[in-house]
Amino acid sequence: MNHDTEKKPVDVLRQRDDVIRYWEELTDYYLEFGTTIQAGVFRTPDFDGYSLEASNHAFLSRAGLQSGEVVLDAGCGVGGPCLYAATHIPDLEIHGITISPYQAKIAQRLIDNSPVSDRVHVHIGDYHELPFPDGMFDRVLFLESAGYSLQFKLLFSEIARVLRVGGSIYIKDVFCREGELSAVEAEEMAEFRRITVCGIPTMTQVVSALKASGFSSLWALNITPLVITKPREAEFGLPRFRTFSNLPVVWGEIIARRPPV
Template sequence: MTEDRGSARWWKEEQIRYWRETTDHYLKFGATFQAGIFRDGDSAGESYDDNNRTIVKRSGLRRGQVVLDAGCGVGGPGLYAAEHVPDLEVHGITLSPYQAELARKMIAASPAGGRIHIRAGDYHELPYPDRMFDRALFLESAGYSFQLEELFTEIGRVLREDGKVYIKDVFCRPGKLTVQEWKQIDLFRRIYVQPTPPMEEMTAALETTGFSVTSALDIMPMIVSKPVEKDFGLPRFREFSNLPVHWGEIVAVKTAG
């Protein structure tokens, strides 16, 4: 434990360590690192392909767009999108240099590999020019941000006029928590090294940084949990009961700058 526990630098170092420890384990379940499979309409929700198809559809990815995959993991969802949407260009960024290296290897083997680019870096300080992107995706990744307003100000900078942010994530339940629930969420935040804010905190940060939130949904009924999911994050895994979290989806459009 370093002295500046809780500072931006501390979160960063802890998260890099977390992903170095656990990425090989997550890979056993595939190249999409999400705890809940999102299904829509006729999708069975049996695989990460179903999840990624749902996300491509609901985030409005279209031919020829340039997309930021913010917190891209080893690139599974970004690669799925590039393989299924013609001429889509995807730029993924992950805090973990180890994940970026694995992602680049995986992408090199795909026919769509030339349209997906991965870097190691911090999504609060993006290495891209102003107004480069049509869409910014956060797939179970925005909840790791330790500075939401800084994050969305930076996302506003790299999005084009009318550009959209699409977020699918795990959020802390709003309202008062019992002592037991508080202890559970506190442990969850420490183990998974993520602040896990309530959804309202994220939508408020978007609204104060030049975005208009067009939709903010509790998507619990559309999430399928896989039996293997309880092993996520090993070797840090713990059993939780009555953890006060839910999955949510936010769509916001850039209105300023």
């Protein structure tokens, strides 16, 4: 499976079902590592190891979240980053949406047991068709979740709809590296996409789709040197785990603004 804005509806529906099944099967395994479900996390100056807590701390300032904002976390997993953000930023209201009913149930339990339950909300749904009014959000976050989309044109016009004028989108994700892939790289990439049921576009594909949807002030940075991946031993037990020797992926960060109409 590869990313393509012109995918046939049948491919899109099949992939949606695959994503729901994937998270039903694997969410409990990821929860052994914590409630933030990301393959690569930020290193910080104070801590050079793999720490979801330190990474969430770094992400808050990189995404520039501010007190008083209303934020959408698109593809929110079990709500770890939502809860971290609401706990550390006063008056932040955050809505997470996941396509996985299984994850949403766990997220709701975590929210109910947190002291910020009045400011964190979880929804079940597809981020291509959001159950929110126009201009509701100051920011939209995609934390290792945008790459699942096979329909960027639809996705970013929907995100532009729910963002207020001047609001911004923050994407942090795994991307396929730019340029020609060797035969081994192409084989591993295809297998990685199949296992993870994720389209894994290049950064250029995402930036072009954002521009085509009218986003401006684009910032796109290869953040691979700032990221540390899960230690290998932490992957044991994951049913779909396999090792890759030449996987052509990079981590990237993209920020863009919804300009005035």
